[in-house]
Amino acid sequence: MTTLYGYFRSSAAYRVRIALNLKGLDYDQVPVNLVKGEQRGGEHLTRNPQGMVPSLVLDDSSVVNQSLAICEYLDEVHPEPALLPVNALARARVRALAQSVACEIHPLNNLRVLKYLVRELGVDEAAKLAWYRHWITEGFAALEATLSADPSSGDFCHGNTPTLADICLVPQVYNAERFECDLSAYPTIQRIVANCRALPAFEKAAPEAQPDAS
Amino acid sequence: MTTLYGYFRSSAAYRVRIALNLKGLDYDQVPVNLVKGEQRGGEHLTRNPQGMVPSLVLDDSSVVNQSLAICEYLDEVHPEPALLPVNALARARVRALAQSVACEIHPLNNLRVLKYLVRELGVDEAAKLAWYRHWITEGFAALEATLSADPSSGDFCHGNTPTLADICLVPQVYNAERFECDLSAYPTIQRIVANCRALPAFEKAAPEAQPDAS
Structure with missing residues (x-):
């Protein structure tokens, strides 16, 4: 199962949640509490050396970081409905x-x-x-x-x-x-x-x- | 001729110059002096309402703004050499x-x-x-x-x-x-x-x- 490491109030995680939902994809969510500084914890840094959310972890454990890169990835791998026009x-x-x-x-x-x-x-x-x-x-x-x-x-x-x-x-x-x-x-x-x-x-x-x- | 509105020290314009050069494309350059505030002038605002550089103006007068969007556009329209991998x-x-x-x-x-x-x-x-x-x-x-x-x-x-x-x-x-x-x-x-x-x-x-x- 695809897992989104995010935080409810993070704009960047919010973007990825919208993209996943628009694509109709199932995903688990693991919260990384930004106010408590969990994004700077060793475990999260292994998947996201910037100490940021979101990180999307795929079935095969591959990690995709940066919200816009994640959205474009989702759009390339799951083309419908498209997040970008054709032209x-x-x-x-x-x-x-x-x-x-x-x-x-x-x-x-x-x-x-x-x-x-x-x-x-x-x-x-x-x-x-x-x-x-x-x-x-x-x-x-x-x-x-x-x-x-x-x-x-x-x-x-x-x-x-x-x-x-x-x-x-x-x-x-x-x-x-x-x-x-x-x-x-x-x-x-x-x-x-x-x-x-x-x-x-x-x-x-x-x-x-x-x-x-x- | 494609025209790049930029500024020599703007990082964002610098990115687009690299992309244009890697693609081997010819382009004119029109400087927009950021220190003098020319990016906030009426003429530049018509092509870039954010008052920023770079703007790329195409042969048919279409305008493309935002450096990464410009680079991705160039990569889609002039695929070789590619600025992104295939996978x-x-x-x-x-x-x-x-x-x-x-x-x-x-x-x-x-x-x-x-x-x-x-x-x-x-x-x-x-x-x-x-x-x-x-x-x-x-x-x-x-x-x-x-x-x-x-x-x-x-x-x-x-x-x-x-x-x-x-x-x-x-x-x-x-x-x-x-x-x-x-x-x-x-x-x-x-x-x-x-x-x-x-x-x-x-x-x-x-x-x-x-x-x-x-």
């Missing part, structure tokens, strides 16, 4: 949307980064929140502009079926809501996320639905 | 290595982030450097562990031809050297980067070889 330019658009979350917003608002701000730089709670919201605002404003201007956007980020872009967007919006970011300036993002959340694959992947939710 | 698990390994730079190290050490630290958080030069080196150290230690433990590593990050992983690694090492990070603990990274730099595709892509180098 190369459309694929690039979807990947760019996904990366605009995964490379530009999420890395800055990660737990380890927030901890560094507080512990090493002595940043107070208000400045930490301002940091968090700054990168959400920068990233979502650009994403809203991209999505609303392009007729390729549909019920979802690209057309009328969920893709890798939606898989990244929904966990980022979950995080933004958790940190009480004002999302009223992003109606396209909100509309797409509502459409995603109506699907069982996204619903079942939500942090509050996970066995380790607390 | 799905190997492809996942290469993508994960690339993302361990592009999602875990680079986003934290971007110019806009360093500016925020200084301007908004009042961080001094020493603390800014410590921040920079901290994420390099964390990221490179994990990458060194991954690369040195896995027999799939060869002359390059994966086997004996350059892949997307090397395309991300070389610009990150360039940045680390620029900020005088001690790289002596990463002999595998150093060996691979030396092999890359011996190839004309990497040499021609180096920041100092670009028309806007200053």
Whole structure:
């Protein structure tokens, strides 16, 4: 059985849960508690030397790390339903949307980064929140502009079926809501996320639905 | 003619230059001066609403953004020489290595982030450097562990031809050297980067070889 090592609140693990669910794949979940630092434990480091989640361990014990690499792997090995369009330019658009979350917003608002701000730089709670919201605002404003201007956007980020872009967007919006970011300036993002959340694959992947939710 | 909007010192643009060179593709370069803030100018925002480089503009005026999406696009449209292996698990390994730079190290050490630290958080030069080196150290230690433990590593990050992983690694090492990070603990990274730099595709892509180098 495929096993996902994750954490209910990890955006990156949340992405992989959505992808697994969209593909209709069965998987076990083993929680790695990020708040307790279990990701830095020797056992987890053997499968993920970065000390991060998620890691996907396959039937034959092969390990796949990095959420976007895992999603692309799942898409290559289980092609239906596709997480990327067929056309190369459309694929690039979807990947760019996904990366605009995964490379530009999420890395800055990660737990380890927030901890560094507080512990090493002595940043107070208000400045930490301002940091968090700054990168959400920068990233979502650009994403809203991209999505609303392009007729390729549909019920979802690209057309009328969920893709890798939606898989990244929904966990980022979950995080933004958790940190009480004002999302009223992003109606396209909100509309797409509502459409995603109506699907069982996204619903079942939500942090509050996970066995380790607390 | 394909046109790359970039900046000589942008790691992300550097990645795309390497990919274009490895594919043997001709391209024009238009510099977008990040230090002068040209990426936030109206003209550039129409092609890249995130206000970032690189953007690749194709013959038919289509725009592809986000460096990894651009590299994957180039690999799909111009398959030889391949930037990813054939086997799905190997492809996942290469993508994960690339993302361990592009999602875990680079986003934290971007110019806009360093500016925020200084301007908004009042961080001094020493603390800014410590921040920079901290994420390099964390990221490179994990990458060194991954690369040195896995027999799939060869002359390059994966086997004996350059892949997307090397395309991300070389610009990150360039940045680390620029900020005088001690790289002596990463002999595998150093060996691979030396092999890359011996190839004309990497040499021609180096920041100092670009028309806007200053």
